[in-house]
Amino acid sequence: MKIALIGYGKMGKAIEAIALQQGHEIVLRIDLDNAAEFTKENLSKADVAIEFTGPHSAVNNIRKCLEFGVPVVSGSTGWLAEWDAVAAYCKSVDGTLIYSSNFSIGVNLFFELNKYLATLMENYPDYDVSLKEIHHTQKKDAPSGTAISLAEQILAMIGRKREWTNDMAAKEPHHLNIVSERIDPAPGTHHVIYSSAIDDIEIIHTAHNRTGFAGGAVKAAAYAVGKKGIYTMKQVLGLS
Template structure:
């Protein structure tokens, strides 16, 4: 499979290493020095593109890739207020698109655990819930996309007790507090905590390096290569 890497920082290099190990070829690498090369002519050599940049460039990169009719995997976070526009564009072009706030297989299993636990806790209002995420100091957005996904799952499954997430402490009972910490080195730790007067319940996912994220992104690219439509990691993993 021929892959275009849109974003060639630490994550892009980790994806490249996994892709080469799995027998794929990298036919295009885009970073801040050659953004003009992100065009239909260059993308024509790729079976799939993997986009890992940042909040301010992801949307434009995706639009260019979809316009070029190249299937695209996106792991950039902090831009998803425009996700609906991208999905509309994909449908108009009969394209292929997969977005995930986190591509790690372990994190996606953690998402399912979080959803299930929240549904169980919905009938136990004596427990208060909070969420904490820790990442390295170079991370460009806060809270993390993974934390937002976890928060949205909690809001959906806790029976209406939480209405919105906030990134600062709040005394409103309907607010779900996401505490964001930036420390080095920290590839990513996410904790969902339920506290009551008698006990605490916690579920935690801790990443040790970028390998899990990179492997999941390549698995997603392999999955989407010959498909049309809008997908998620649940489709890739058969969840």
């Protein structure tokens, strides 16, 4: 598989290492210092693009990959307010897009556990639910995309919670509070906590390094090749 890396920071380099170990080829590396090389001619050498950049550049990067006819796997977070427009564009050009807030296999299993637990807890209003996420200090968005995904799953299952907030001062009973901490060198820890006067129930996912995220992104890239449409890690991992 020939891969274009759109974004060559720590995550891009981790993806490169995993891809090369698996026998894949990196045919293009795009970062801030060579953005002019992000052309149709250069991207056409790739079977798939893996995009890990920032919230301000992700939408344009994804659209360019789709415009140039190359399947794109994106793990950038902080841009989902524009998801509907990007999804519509993908469909309009008969493109291929796989998006996930987190490509780690363990996190995606954690997502399934989170949904199931929330389904159970809907019937027990004495338990209040909150989230805590810890990332390294270079993490640009807060809360993290993974925390938002967890929160949205809970909101879909627990009717007494209507919106998430990252502001403790603004917390109301219908709010699902997300506490964001930035501590080096933490690659990512997510807590889902149900608390009552009697006891607490907590599930935790802790990443030890970036290898899980990188391996999942490469797995998603292999899944995208030869397909058309919009997919998630649920399809990639056979969870749906």
